[in-house]
Amino acid sequence: MLQLYPDQQELVDAVAEEMHNGHKAILMQAATGAGKSVMASAILARARAKNKRVWFDVPRRNLIKQMHGTFNHFELEHSYIAAGHSLNPHSPAHITSTETLRRRLQQLKAPHLAVIDETHFGGSGRDTVIEWLKEQGTWIIGLSATPWLLSGQGLGCWYDKMVCGKSIRWLIDNKRLSDYRPFAPSRVDLSRVRTSNGDYVQRDLKERMEQDSVLIGDAAQHYKEHAFGRLGIAYCTSVNHSKMTAAMFNDAGIPAAHLDGDTPEHEKNQIIKAYARRELLYLTNCELLTFGFDLASQVGFDVTIEVESDLRPTKSLALQMQKWGRVLRKKDTPALIFDHANNFEEHGLPCDDRHWTLQDRVKTRGGMHTARAVPVKLCPECYFAHPPRLDCPSCGFVYPVESRELFEVEGELAEIEEKRNRRAKRMEVGQAKTLADLRKIREERGYKPEWVFKMAKAKDIKS
Numbered sequence: 275m276l277q278l279y280p281d282q283q284e285l286v287d288a289v290a291e292e293m294h295n296g297h298k299a300i301l302m303q304a305a306t307g308a309g310k311s312v313m314a315s316a317i318l319a320r321a322r323a324k325n326k327r328v329w330f331d332v333p334r335r336n337l338i339k340q341m342h343g344t345f346n347h348f349e350l351e352h353s354y355i356a357a358g359h360s361l362n363p364h365s366p367a368h369i370t371s372t373e374t375l376r377r378r379l380q381q382l383k384a385p386h387l388a389v390i391d392e393t394h395f396g397g398s399g400r401d402t403v404i405e406w407l408k409e410q411g412t413w414i415i416g417l418s419a420t421p422w423l424l425s426g427q428g429l430g431c432w433y434d435k436m437v438c439g440k441s442i443r444w445l446i447d448n449k450r451l452s453d454y455r456p457f458a459p460s461r462v463d464l465s466r467v468r469t470s471n472g473d474y475v476q477r478d479l480k481e482r483m484e485q486d487s488v489l490i491g492d493a494a495q496h497y498k499e500h501a502f503g504r505l506g507i508a509y510c511t512s513v514n515h516s517k518m519t520a521a522m523f524n525d526a527g528i529p530a531a532h533l534d535g536d537t538p539e540h541e542k543n544q545i546i547k548a549y550a551r552r553e554l555l556y557l558t559n560c561e562l563l564t565f566g567f568d569l570a571s572q573v574g575f576d577v578t579i580e581v582e583s584d585l586r587p588t589k590s591l592a593l594q595m596q597k598w599g600r601v602l603r604k605k606d607t608p609a610l611i612f613d614h615a616n617n618f619e620e621h622g623l624p625c626d627d628r629h630w631t632l633q634d635r636v637k638t639r640g641g642m643h644t645a646r647a648v649p650v651k652l653c654p655e656c657y658f659a660h661p662p663r664l665d666c667p668s669c670g671f672v673y674p675v676e677s678r679e680l681f682e683v684e685g686e687l688a689e690i691e692e693k694r695n696r697r698a699k700r701m702e703v704g705q706a707k708t709l710a711d712l713r714k715i716r717e718e719r720g721y722k723p724e725w726v727f728k729m730a731k732a733k734d735i736k737s
């Protein structure tokens with residue numbers, strides 16, 4: 275039997291208490307990586323001990339394999355209601371796939387308790403299943419790290435109570451998740467990308483991102499300068515974009531490979547094993563690594579991702595949290611997050627305080643309210659992303675007082691000029707080979723003395 279962490283036990287107990295109080299549909303919010311499916315399985319094991327029939331419903335078929343493993347850890351004997359599995363109506367516990375479940379509902383006996391995994395994934399299948407369960411008197415526990423539908427609709431339509439787990443900050447401080455260093459080395463112009471139903475129109479976005487080879491080149495260069503040797507993944511916008519990214523990383527001397535759902539099984543295995551051995555340093559993907567695909571369970575040993583290059587702009591906080599969650603899995607050194615897709619600006623930083631409710635998200639003038647209160651500042655010198663303050667906590671750069679006039683009259687020109695300067699400055703740092711080179715740059719730019727040490731460490735310069 276798997277032992278829960280104290281914070282997990284606390285949340286499980288809180289859910290049990292609300293059930294005891296008579297709430298029949300409870301939303302359990304917990305951060306990506308906090309172990310939602312483990313906690314839910316613990317609850318189901320408790321119910322099984324009282325001889326209750328239980329279901330665990332997943333929105334995507336590729337999540338079934340992983341759940342099977344988690345159920346086994348809890349010695350939960352089970353069968354499946356999913357395509358490709360024969361139905362055993364006598365089994366007291368089922369892992370179900372929403373799509374199959376929806377089609378078979380009328381032939382099934384409702385369980386006493388059902389867990390709805392990733393319940394922010396709405397859609398007609400989910401609606402039907404949840405409504406049917408409620409009609410049958412089933413107790414429901416919904417799981418989500420980001421309890422809103424993509425449209426911004428709150429989940430109060432299904433759940434009458436929400437219980438929230440520890441924040442990402444807390445999980446990092448208590449060594450349950452890895453700490454991280456957020457950088458935004460480049461921005462992308464998304465002004466021509468349309469938005470529909472709460473996220474970018476995929477076709478527009480695909481076109482925009484596939485055109486921008488400079489951005490991919492930037493991502494490769496940035497990784498090479500600041501993180502070479504660490505295991506990284508790149509999130510891309512389309513399969514084609516992911517293939518382009520792998521090719522450009524390889525051209526830049528970074529051994530990289532692309533993975534998608536259609537990569538043959540044995541090839542996938544070989545790639546992941548080469549990655550674990552650091553023969554490959556980068557995996558690029560479109561959606562494979564965002565949802566459900568577990569590197570470790572694919573090859574049977576742990577594979578730790580240390581760096582993330584984000585080339586996938588999104589307005590979906592759920593998707594963004596999944597992407598960040600992947601690199602925040604516990605490890606000894608802080609994860610590096612390189613945002614090339616304006617996602618810090620869109621969503622804030624991973625550990626920002628977010629206020630979850632069962633109500634709808636409030637629409638604001640600029641779009642959807644994103645549950646965050648603090649805007650993010652991006653350092654023009656080292657690209658560190660941080661909450662607003664007068665200087666950069668990473669390199670000590672002091673922000674100039676912004677001139678309104680300049681931005682109004684010469685805004686565009688100034689921006690282009692600034693970009694050009696930034697790139698030139700970055701290249702200068704990239705080309706520095708010795709401590710003397712770094713000291714010279716520091717003097718010229720008026721940085722704090724610590725900058726030299728930090729840069730030397732990042733670039734592994736010893737003399």
Ligand SMILES: [Zn+2]
Binds near residue numbers: 654656657
């Ligand atoms: Zn800085």
